[in-house]
Amino acid sequence: MADKKPTHKGKMVPLPSRSIVPERDVHTRPVLETRHLGIDFGGLTAVDDFDLTIGRTEIAGLIGPNGAGKTTVFNLLTKVYQPTRGTILIDGMDTAGKTTSQINRMGVARTFQNIRLFSNLTVEENVKVGLHNQIRYSGLEGVLRMPSFWKKEKLAHESAMGLLSLFDMQDLASHQAGSLPYGAQRRLEIIRALATNPSLLLLDEPAAGMNPSETAELMENIVKIRDTFHTAVLLIEHDMSLVMGVCEGICVLNFGRIIAKGTAEEIQANPVVIEAYLGKKKEA
């Protein structure tokens, strides 16, 4: 890992709540803070005692073996599931009783492991749906085609095209989203999430199904997104080259519990993590 780009990484410092954030984010309010977060399905505890703090400009990773509860954590953070225990603070505000759409309006956007696009709409319309709460006009204005309709639609078109150009997708704007190749669908999902102007972007296996060169490009894009949109990123990923290359703080989950937190170097050297992934060393 000698060729790692040090530009987007900083020194990590410990916080009182057993978490770490990049040194530059210590003096700002964390974008996300969870305390003792947990959920039970029937008698089964899927996630328990999940404490995580993410700094305002941090790129963080959530890793763990299959079935560790990583996607469940995302579903808890976005209130697709209601937590059984614990609190989630977004920008310091409690999210108890909030719905998924309210969480988005508080500044958390996400992508899905199994892609969820609006497949019958065009690529541009998908992004415009993401802009729904950014560029607003009433249904009546739309039906009567008042001047504000034309103005806002033009603005929405320009914003959508601007966002699409981020991943060089503006030529695909009039294509049906469901007909796009797999990689383009993943990129469109990220663009749609960015359109909601988030302060925290949750990416669920963004590199799944990508080849090494596409993954390398994605890595650069994640840093670019953080820098241009001023958003923190939390990503779930099995591709360790991506996680170790781009994530500042890494959190390892196994059987619903955090088994390690730290920088890439710390995680790679952690015997508990190695055991979780590779199994216990046989006693000789």
Place this chain on the structure above:
Amino acid sequence: MKKLNRIKATTKVDFATYLGVTLAFLIVSALQSGGMLSNAMNSWLVPICCFIVMAVSLNLVVGISGELSLGHGGFMSVGAFSGIVAGMSLAEAIPLAPLRLAVAILVGAACAAVAGFLIGIPVLRLRGDYLAIVTLAFGQIIKDLITCLLVGYDKDGLHIVFNLDGLRTVSDLHLEEGGVAIIKGAQGAVGITKMSSFTAGYILVMVTLVIVLNLIRSRTGRAIMAIRDNRIAAESVGLNVTKYKMIAFVVSAALAGAAGALFGLNYSGLVSSRFDFNTSIMVLVYVVLGGLGNIWGSVIGAAVLYALPEALRGLQDYRMLIYAIVLILVMLATNSDQLKGLLGRLIPGRKEKTNG
């Protein structure tokens, strides 16, 4: 030409729809004034307009919002009877017949919108088959409630009695002398002054098309279609799912109410059983055969499939048999890939279009 290319494919389809409806109206009007239409054909014109509006509005719920509703006839019924009451009781207040018809249609739409909102609150908490079954039940409930309704008016205003025990009659309305009973329970509405005309029907179809098409192409319509395509993703980008489902449902109910008012004021008498389950299913057939989410398809589907069984009346017993065979053939034809490919080559731009 460059400018023409910049116009979106969907915009072209919308204007083709407006143009087609207008041309059809002009041709039929010309035939009518030339005396080329039989009496029977003349009597179809207003109902065809009503059912086009019904099909387009149901398509908003079934095709655009993606929820199967089997109670659309119920909203038509609410609109019909409230429209009839408004049209009859305002005879003195608004002497001008076309204006009174317009007011009656608005009243019908407003009453159906209220009914749609009230029914939408419980119904839109359900999904899929459950939603379909509950809308079916509400359609029946509306029909039966109107069967119990007694309405009359005199110089004091409207008198309304609910005949829920089955013992009340028109005399329970306690109308003053000169008062008129408009809705007489199971007998339905009687002695209606006919106000509807083909022109009014055409205007209502155009207004409906403008409302529905403009809604679909707006921020609201995109939100409704996004929720249809993927509810969880729609929530994750901050859409209020209940709100947009409700908008689609209420707008659809209001338009069905407007169609009902026009329909009701086209006959001298009307019973509530006219808007039973079969009516809802018939409209659904128009929508499905015209194509889910395809607005101009609904227009053509409703016009052709309403006229067909009427035109086959001469064949007596074989009428419904032929109608059924035609329905099956249309379904087979619209599902065939070869035919779709042929259409795709004949109509440029059809492949790019996603909803229209």
